[in-house]
Structure formats: structure tokens, C-alpha cells
């Protein structure tokens with residue numbers, strides 16, 4: 001072609017317009033991805049997939065629901081672990097039920113005083129998918145203090161001896177599929193039994209906006225088991241979970257109160273480990289609840 005001297009506008013790199021959408025009846029969350037699905041297998045329990053999203057990096061989904069993404073998983077994992085660890089101050093043995101992506105145990109094992117962490121995940125494909133495609137999340141599976149068991153957490157807790165753990169974290173997905181039994185009063189009663197006298201139970205307790213009914217019900221159940229004053233709710237901002245407002249429950253068998261945290265120790269820990277969400281101010285502030293959440297918890 002004749003050179004007219006005009007600058008030719010470069011043709012943009014073609015990115016396919018493919019979106020992952022997590023759908024509920026009235027609301028959906030979509031993330032654009034590359035279209036080359038990194039992992040897709042059906043386990044006996046659920047469909048395990050990994051997508052490469054443009055905004056949040058690699059993302060694990062189970063049965064079409066977002067579990068974690070490379071770029072925001074730190075919020076969930078720092079908040080589910082460091083709040084109880086620093087409130088208690090002397091956790092030696094911790095149990096994680098679910099959590100096969102590895103993020104929760106990675107954070108627990110930052111605490112030097114911990115002697116043993118037991119992780120009970122029902123689905124080995126979750127572990128495989130994360131080791132392959134979310135390696136920063138699944139980075140602690142070879143840690144010498146970790147005991148990894150691929151089995152049903154409900155069965156494990158039924159057979160667990162009284163007062164075995166200072167901290168039990170229920171890092172479950174939503175109350176559907178294999179995780180359903182992790183949301184029952186019977187299960188939480190067993191968790192209570194397996195906690196030491198000053199032990200703490202932490203659960204992810206869904207979104208107070210999105211899963212309002214489940215949210216109200218599970219707090220009722222926890223209060224029935226631990227006592228009205230021993231159960232606290234705290235919040236974190238997690239962009240890839242429905243509504244972005246996510247809650248965690250803190251239930252104390254003894255007298256550990258989350259607001260009595262040693263602020264200097266929490267600040268030093270956050271700095272030492274270059275944490276990206278948790279710090280001493282967040283620890284306190286996370287327990288400040290908006291009125292609509294307080295009202296739900298009064299019901």
C-alpha cells in the first residue's frame with residue numbers, strides 16, 4: 001500500500017469476552033477470565049474449577065461458587081486466623097475443618113508458639129487444584145507442624161477427644177453440598193467439646209446482607225452452645241464474595257474476649273509478617289457492627 005505518512009492505529013490485542021458468573025436468584029457476581037480454564041474436575045463431592053481472571057488472578061470455584069482468588073484471599077485468611085490467635089495469645093494446637101486451599105494454615109503457621117495444626121479437608125481435588133494453580137495460597141502443605149488429613153470433618157470431630165484444641169476454625173464453604181453438615185447445632189456442640197477450657201471457635205459466618213437467614217440462624221445456634229455473651233461477630237471487606245461484606249464468628253469457651261487483644265503485640269506481628277489486611281486497628285474495628293447487623297443479631 002502507498003505510504004500516506006499517516007500513523008496507523010494499532011489493532012488492540014484481542015481478549016475474548018468470557019465471564020464467570022456466580023448466580024443467585026436475584027444477584028450475580030461476574031469476573032472476566034481468559035477463557036482457558038486451568039482446572040476442571042468433578043470430585044465425589046463437588047465440581048472443582050480454577051479460572052484465570054483478569055482482575056483477581058487465578059480463582060478457585062466449587063460448584064460454581066467463588067472460594068478464593070489470588071489477589072484478595074489474604075483478607076479472608078488473615079482475618080480468620082490472626083484475630084483469634086492474637087486474642088488468645090497462647091494457642092498451641094489448632095484444628096482447621098475445610099480450608100483445603102491452604103490459606104488458613106499458611107497464616108496459622110506464621111505464629112511461632114503453635115505446636116501443631118491439623119487440617120481436615122474432605123476433598124483432595126481442592127488441595128490438588130490449589131497446589132497447581134494457587135501456589136501462594138497452598139504454600140504451607142509441607143510444613144513440619146502441619147498434619148493434613150483428607151477426610152470428613154464431621155466424622156473427625158465426632159471421634160476427637162475432649163479438650164484437644166485451643167482453636168478450632170471452621171473454614172467451610174456455604175451450607176450446601178458436603179459443607180451442609182458443618183452448619184448444624186450437633187456439629188458445633190462437638191466443636192465445643194473438643195475445645196480446651198479457654199478455647200476459641202471461629203467460623204466464616206456468611207454475608208449478613210446476602211445470606212441473612214443463615215446468618216441469623218447460625219448466631220442463634222452458637223449462642224445456644226457457648227452462651228449469649230461469649231459469641232462475637234466481626235466483619236471484613238472481601239470483594240469477590242457476594243456483596244463484599246463478609247462476617248466471621250468468634251465464640252469463646254472460657255473468658256477470652258477479642259477486644260482485650262494486646263495492641264502492641266498485634267501491631268508488631270502485623271509489621272513483622274508484612275500482613276496486607278490485619279493490623280491492631282483492624283482487629284478492634286472489625287467488631288464495630290453497623291446497626292442493621294446489630295439488629296439481625298438481636299433477633
Ligand code: SAM
Pocket residue numbers: 045062066067068076097098099100101120121122123126151152153154171172173174178179180181182204
Ligand atoms: N474461603 C472459602 C469461602 O468462605 O468461600 C471457604 C474455603 S473452601 C476451601 C471450603 C472447603 O471445605 C472446601 O474445600 C470443601 O471441600 C471443604 N469441606 C466441605 N465439607 C467438608 C467436610 N464435611 N469436611 C471437611 N471439609 C469439608
